[in-house]
Amino acid sequence: MTTEATTTTPRDADGNTVLARIVTVLRELPDAGLEDAEIGRDTLFHDELELESIDLVTLSGTLREIYGDRVNLALFIADLELDEIIALTVGQLADHVTASLRATAAEG
Amino acid sequence: MSRFLLVVPPLTGHIGPLVGVAAELTRRGHETLWCGCADRVRAVAGPAAAVHPAALPGTGAPVRPPGLTGPAAFRFLWEDFLVPLAEAMAPAVEDAVRAFRPDAVVTDQHAVAGALVCERLGVPYLTSASTSAELVGPLDGLPKVAAWLTGRLTSLREATGDPAAAYDPRFSPYGTLAFTGRELLGDAPLPSDRVHLVGPVVTDRPRDTGFPWDTLDPSRELVLVSLGTANTDAGARFLHEAAKALALLADRVQGVVADPGGHLTAPPAGVLVRPYVPQIQLLGRARAVIGHGGHNTVCESLWHGLPMVLAPIRDDQPIVARQVVEAGAGVRVRFGRVDAAGLAEALTTILDDAGGHRTAAAAIGRSLRAAGGRHAAADLLEQLVPPRPAASAGR
Numbered sequence: 001m002t003t004e005a006t007t008t009t010p011r012d013a014d015g016n017t018v019l020a021r022i023v024t025v026l027r028e029l030p031d032a033g034l035e036d037a038e039i040g041r042d043t044l045f046h047d048e049l050e051l052e053s054i055d056l057v058t059l060s061g062t063l064r065e066i067y068g069d070r071v072n073l074a075l076f077i078a079d080l081e082l083d084e085i086i087a088l089t090v091g092q093l094a095d096h097v098t099a100s101l102r103a104t105a106a107e108g
Numbered sequence: 109m110s111r112f113l114l115v116v117p118p119l120t121g122h123i124g125p126l127v128g129v130a131a132e133l134t135r136r137g138h139e140t141l142w143c144g145c146a147d148r149v150r151a152v153a154g155p156a157a158a159v160h161p162a163a164l165p166g167t168g169a170p171v172r173p174p175g176l177t178g179p180a181a182f183r184f185l186w187e188d189f190l191v192p193l194a195e196a197m198a199p200a201v202e203d204a205v206r207a208f209r210p211d212a213v214v215t216d217q218h219a220v221a222g223a224l225v226c227e228r229l230g231v232p233y234l235t236s237a238s239t240s241a242e243l244v245g246p247l248d249g250l251p252k253v254a255a256w257l258t259g260r261l262t263s264l265r266e267a268t269g270d271p272a273a274a275y276d277p278r279f280s281p282y283g284t285l286a287f288t289g290r291e292l293l294g295d296a297p298l299p300s301d302r303v304h305l306v307g308p309v310v311t312d313r314p315r316d317t318g319f320p321w322d323t324l325d326p327s328r329e330l331v332l333v334s335l336g337t338a339n340t341d342a343g344a345r346f347l348h349e350a351a352k353a354l355a356l357l358a359d360r361v362q363g364v365v366a367d368p369g370g371h372l373t374a375p376p377a378g379v380l381v382r383p384y385v386p387q388i389q390l391l392g393r394a395r396a397v398i399g400h401g402g403h404n405t406v407c408e409s410l411w412h413g414l415p416m417v418l419a420p421i422r423d424d425q426p427i428v429a430r431q432v433v434e435a436g437a438g439v440r441v442r443f444g445r446v447d448a449a450g451l452a453e454a455l456t457t458i459l460d461d462a463g464g465h466r467t468a469a470a471a472i473g474r475s476l477r478a479a480g481g482r483h484a485a486a487d488l489l490e491q492l493v494p495p496r497p498a499a500s501a502g503r
Contacts, residue, residue: 001446046178050444052426053250072382074249083177 018101019094023061026090029055041091049090063097070104071097111139113210114236115201115222117193118164120337121217121404122238123152126289126384128309128482129214129489130157136486143197143204144219148244156464160208162200162221174342177444179253181422189261190218194349197221198268203448205229209497210292212492214285217242218240220261221464223277224269234494235280239403240431241424242278243303263288279303282492285485288403291472292431293411294456304488310388319383328393329459334387336402339421340369343400345444346419350398352448353455354379361455364390380490382460397452413473415458415465417451420445436468 023039026032026049028108034049047049076096080088116123123144129151142149145479147163172184173393191414198221201453205213205225212234215222226233230493247254255480261277275281276299283302290305298305309389324330333350335343342412347367355376363379364373364388375381387405391397399405401420406428416438432438439454458465480487 019369026275031442033442047454048182050177050442051247052178052420054426054430054456078249078251080250080252082183082256085250087252 001029015094015098018098019091021066022059022063022090022094022097025066026051026057031032039090041089041094043090045088045090045093055072059093067097070102073097109137109139109260110211110490111141111208112489113160113204113208113213114140114144115197115204115213115215115219115488116144116149116236117190117216117219118148118150118315119218119461120152121402122218123149123235124311124404125309125481125485126216126236127153128311129285129485131311132482132486133489138490141204141208143201143222149375158469160200160204161304162197165189165196174339174430182253185423186257186260187272190220191264194220194224194264194268198225198332201225205231208425211488211494212474214489215280217278217284220264220266220277222286223280224265224278227270227277228268228271232282232494233280234282234489237284237288237303237360238397239424240286240292241403241427243286243288243298244293244427244431245299246427248335250490276409283488285488286454287481287485288407289472290434291475291480294431294434304484305479307476307481308411309482309485310387310403310411313394317382319382319386319390319416320380323380324393325362326359328360330390330393331361331363331396331459332366332385332387332390332394332396333363333398334366334385334405335397335400335421336405337368338402339400343367345370346446349446350446350451351375351381353451355451356448357455361446361459371416396455401429401432403427403428407476410469410472412439412468412474413466414456414468415439417441417458419446419495436471437472438469439465467500 017037019041026039027034043049056077063071114126114130114308119260132363133140142157142159145251146159149159150157176184202225213222213231214236215233217235218236240244244291265271277298283304285306286303286305288305345500347365351365351372354361358378364385365379365488366385368383369383372381391408394414397414397415402425403416408450416432418432418438418440420426420429421443429440433440439457441454
């Protein structure tokens with residue numbers, strides 16, 4: 001986990017910042033072998049990164065450590081149809097995080 | 109004596125455990141009949157196996173793109189294989205039930221036609237679960253995916269089963285023979301108290317593979333690399349890296365690679381590559397296994413107390429691999445990305461007895477051996493047979 005994470009504030013709800021953060025988290029996934037992988041908005045979570053549901057669980061936990069309870073990836077995944085899960089991109093994950101942060105920032 | 113019908117899909121790993129159960133039932137004086145793809149059943153159960161042949165859908169064996177993994181592989185498995193398989197097999201299962209009049213049926217979890225025909229005709233049946241993955245709620249947290257699968261099973265049921273039934277046809281209300289052990293499942297609750305963890309059925313598959321036993325070097329640790337029977341097309345890159353990893357460790361390791369696809373045309377010196385290997389005998393002499401997390405090879409390895417490097421490809425394999433890692437008996441690597449250096453490092457880790465992987469594997473192996481296997485499964489099937497009125501006992 002990155003140490004700067006704890007200082008993150010809702011002002012980080014900028015989409016590109018979130019995307020960059022998620023890419024970093026993916027590269028650091030234990031044993032995933034993604035250190036040097038090309039990862040962008042359109043990268044497919046399953047087909048291209050060869051990640052699995054267990055990795056979504058890990059990712060979900062890491063994002064919660066970074067952003068707190070404002071981001072609930074498990075709920076987002078639970079709402080997806082099978083075809084949507086197959087086509088899931090890194091950009092969609094980033095968009096979900098960005099939207100969650102903006103929603104809670106607006107509430108605050 | 110009773111009659112038992114065994115309904116199976118054309119998948120070697122699913123037929124395997126029931127071969128031992130059928131042999132045990134025969135030994136006890138019962139009559140058994142298989143229903144499935146005759147060639148595939150006889151390839152696993154032996155040429156003398158009695159088979160009521162069932163048609164395969166479309167052109168025959170499933171051809172799944174080798175690169176298909178994850179949820180896309182799941183969709184293909186059900187939509188393009190298991191659902192059409194159930195539709196194709198249902199008439200044959202019904203014919204077999206009417207002609208053979210089994211006292212009880214055992215049907216593979218993924219040969220759904222067996223369950224649906226039995227429920228419609230009122231024949232008692234047990235489910236055969238040849239992997240631990242379906243027992244741990246693999247679709248928990250994915251309610252819409254679970255609903256997608258339930259929708260397909262419901263459509264099948266309306267066509268071939270009892271439309272009034274409401275249970276999951278992958279788990280018989282009479283019970284499930286799960287050929288796995290508690291140690292692999294961890295703390296996961298079972299889907300019902302009618303799921304019986306009978307352990308694996310480890311059967312020697314005697315077959316003259318012409319294996320060059322005299323080339324094995326007793327001064328080095330024997331490591332077997334096997335990707336099972338269903339992943340021949342997907343394994344080329346991985347097998348190359350595995351062979352290189354074995355060569356990197358050649359001073360202490362002797363590697364044997366099962367390569368049914370013939371991918372390794374020029375293996376590194378000292379690495380033994382064979383299209384087929386006598387797996388059970390090799391496991392008896394091996395020190396570790398590199399595999400894909402197929403449930404049968406995993407159980408056979410643990411049965412022999414061997415730690416594993418696991419590179420799951422798809423289907424139940426990521427779940428089984430995770431179970432082995434969480435039980436402390438293995439290390440997991442990424443099938444599509446790991447290189448020779450990474451495999452060598454993982455192999456070194458499990459060969460180092462200070463890491464505890466071998467101790468954990470041996471403990472799991474002991475409990476798998478104690479779970480009852482074919483004997484426990486045969487007991488449960490016998491208990492399923494309804495008592496006959498005395499008058500008709502002579503039949």
